[in-house]
Amino acid sequence: MELHPAVDHLAPLLGTWRGGGRGDYPTIEPFEYTEEVTIGHVGKPFLAYGQRTKGADGAPLHAESGYLRPAGDRGLELLVVHPSGIAEVLVGEVTETHFGLVLMLRAGARDATGGANGGTGGADGGPTGADAANRAGPGGQVVLAPTAKQVDATERRISVDGDTMRYEVHMAAVGEPMTPHLEATLHRA
Numbered sequence: 001m002e003l004h005p006a007v008d009h010l011a012p013l014l015g016t017w018r019g020g021g022r023g024d025y026p027t028i029e030p031f032e033y034t035e036e037v038t039i040g041h042v043g044k045p046f047l048a049y050g051q052r053t054k055g056a057d058g059a060p061l062h063a064e065s066g067y068l069r070p071a072g073d074r075g076l077e078l079l080v081v082h083p084s085g086i087a088e089v090l091v092g093e094v095t096e097t098h099f100g101l102v103l104m105l106r107a108g109a110r111d112a113t114g115g116a117n118g119g120t121g122g123a124d125g126g127p128t129g130a131d132a133a134n135r136a137g138p139g140g141q142v143v144l145a146p147t148a149k150q151v152d153a154t155e156r157r158i159s160v161d162g163d164t165m166r167y168e169v170h171m172a173a174v175g176e177p178m179t180p181h182l183e184a185t186l187h188r189a
Helices: 005-013 129-134
Strands: 015-025 028-040 047-055 060-071 075-081 086-096 100-108 140-144 151-161 164-173 179-188
Touching (some): 005 047, 015 164, 028 179, 075 100, 086 151, 140 151
Parallel strands (some): 100 140
Antiparallel strands (some): 015 028, 086 100
């Protein structure tokens, strides 16, 4: 099946990627994990995305699924759903460089700090609680189920250089400002 012309420039992302990474956040202990990411297509103007991680002991840690959708020449949307009740609508751009692709994506309020007056609402008269998390920021939205932990904003930077994919995830959540959370290096299987 041929790749749809609208996502032709995203072809370097296609495949199964495996590797390891590490996570950290002020509210948890640092950890290491192994990961498998699969990015495929069905001939339509989007790519399908699936991700699974395991801890050092082999136990499942996390999973997420979604779609990459082109938005104009360089624009990109990444829709991601987590079983923990979080959905990210990340918006950004893809840049083709001499070594491959760089994707910069954001969901949530640009000024999200997790504090009462840090752009997520409260005394300044802005939205609070779930309303703050669900509002559209310059880079998209974070939508929370009623039982999900508070996540105000996320950022993802993904680069592909041949058969190597690297990514970083930053997050503003549970009262913390935008902070590095995950980083990994994966290789095309």
